[in-house]
Amino acid sequence: MAEIQANGGFDAPEGSMAFGKMANWAGAAVSLALVVGVGVWGYQLVARDxxxxxxxxxxxxxxxxxxxxxxxxxxxxxxxxVNSVAATGSAEPPADQLILAPKPIQLSDEDVAQGQLATAVSSTASAAAHSSGTSVSVDDLVASLTQDAEPLETLQPARMKAPEVDVPGVERGLGRSLRPQTRPAGLQKTSAPAASVSAPSGAVEVDAGSLPAGTRLAQLGAYESAEIARKEWDRLFGRFGDYMDDKKRVIQKAESGGRTFYRLRAHGFADINDARRFCSALVAEKAECIPVTTR
Structure with a gap:
């Protein structure tokens, strides 16, 4: 039994104290390794990114x-x-009929290519000259082969004969080129120039102050004076007379930023869609137009 000390405690064995110290050191080492591993892993993660x-x-x-x-x-x-052994597992039976390959076809002289024929003729001439002991050219050989052949008849190119036209007072050919008759004066087409459409000198102008709120208008631009706005109306009327024929001119004075200007607008639209269609037609021809509503 363990001895009881004066203070009432017990004496711990020395072996248990050594084991506790080793366990503490081992835990500290594991904790330190874990901290170092987490630090290395975090550094590698940042470096990889x-x-x-x-x-x-x-x-x-x-x-x-x-x-x-x-x-x-x-x-x-x-x-x-033997190839069927790997496919089916057994060799094929012998064939019922065996057919030998045909003999090579010998071409006649007219079926031989031109280059081969010239080579054959040269070799034939050389063999003939060698056998006779004399020098025979290719031309002489061709002449000897075509000695009894009858020459073909020389064909003359046919000449195209121009058709003859019977014209009173002219024996041969045409003395003068035929011309179409003049179009009758009643059928002549006269086209008016585009600049012939002019703006009316007395365009109907409506006072901007008399228009009630909500009136649909089309703004054609803003100018420094009313005279310039009226001239611009006449110019636009010359281009778009078909669209502006039933429209009235509105010139509204406005101020912005200490500057006075005059707005040129067109009046006479049934609704906002009518004003939008009008502006779409003008914008398609590179003209400025914005549908607006009076306030």
Whole structure:
């Protein structure tokens, strides 16, 4: 039994104290390794996000290579009976009928190519000259071969004969080129120039102050004076007379930023859609137009 000390405690064995110290040191080492591992892992994670950018490198060499034989290469040992052993497990039975390959076809002189025929003629001439001991040219050989042949008749090119036209008072040919008759005066087409459309000198002008709120208008621009606005109305009427024929001119004085200007507007629209269609037609011809509403 353990001895009781004066203070009433017990004496701990020395072995248990050594084991406790070892356990403490082991826990401290594990904790330190864990902290170091977490630090290294965090550093690697940051370094990978910063410098670990994936790089896609192009493949070296051509992407496609043309084969030496575009038609493909035939596999060896095709058509053999032994090939069926790997396919079906047994060899094919012997064939019922065997057909030998045909003999090579000999071409006649007229079927031989021109280059081969010239070579054959040269070799024939050389053999004939060698056998006779004299020098014979190709021309002499051709002349001897065509000695009894009858020459073909020389064909003369046919001449095209112009058609004859019977004209009173002219014996041969035409003395003067024919011309179409003059169009009758009643059928002549007269086209008026585009500038012939002029603006009316007395355009109907409506006072801007007399228009009630909510009136649909089309603003054609803003100018420094009323006279310039009226001239611009006449110019636009010359271009778009078909659209502005039933419209009335409105010149409204306005001020903005200490500056006075005059708005040129068109009046006479049934609703906002009518004003939008009017402006669409003018904008399509590169003219300024904005549908507005009086306030």
């Amino acid at each position: 910063v410098s670990g950018i994936p790089v896609v490198r192009a493949a070296e060499g051509p992407m496609r290579i043309q084969p030496d034989d575009p038609g493909g290469a035939a596999a060896v040992n095709q058509g053999l009976a």
